[in-house]
Amino acid sequence: xxxxxxxxxxxxxxxxxxxxxxxxxxxxxxxxxxxxxxxxxxxxxxxxxxxxxxxxxxxxxxxxxxxxxxxxxxxxxxxxxxxxxxxxxxxxxxxxxxxxxxxxxxxxxxxxxxxxxxxxxxxxxxxxxxxxxxxxx
Numbered sequence: 001x002x003x004x005x006x007x008x009x010x011x012x013x014x015x016x017x018x019x020x021x022x023x024x025x026x027x028x029x030x031x032x033x034x035x036x037x038x039x040x041x042x043x044x045x046x047x048x049x050x051x052x053x054x055x056x057x058x059x060x061x062x063x064x065x066x067x068x069x070x071x072x073x074x075x076x077x078x079x080x081x082x083x084x085x086x087x088x089x090x091x092x093x094x095x096x097x098x099x100x101x102x103x104x105x106x107x108x109x110x111x112x113x114x115x116x117x118x119x120x121x122x123x124x125x126x127x128x129x130x131x132x133x134x135x136x137x
Contacts (some may be wrong), residue, residue: 022123023077029118033083033111040102058087072129081125085114 019027036057048055064080066071089107101107116126 021126026122028078
């Protein structure tokens with residue numbers, strides 16, 4: 001959907017506003033990254049371990065991405081994309097093992113680059129969900 005074509009209503013905290021689906025996707029995506037980063041800065045917890053397997057939040061993001069696409073839910077899709085994108089620098093750097101690596105300058109620059117790319121592509125990223133919003137469901 002191109003900018004300016006169609007809007008969706010978003011109800012948040014008892015206020016209804018109208019935004020293009022791509023803009024709504026980006027706002028939820030950005031808030032998810034911010035909440036994740038702030039939570040881990042304030043409360044640095046280690047990822048849960050199942051046997052020798054570490055569960056990182058990008059895995060939860062992949063699950064939410066699949067659920068968002070299958071249910072055609074824009075908020076779930078955006079949260080999944082945010083959780084996944086937040087850990088792209090860690091996936092990129094196999095040797096990253098500590099919170100220092102998570103908050104390192106290169107990690108922050110890579111996340112910022114991903115945020116800029118998602119901002120540029122935000123209207124194209126919601127295209128699989130377009131039909132739902134055009135019908136008004």
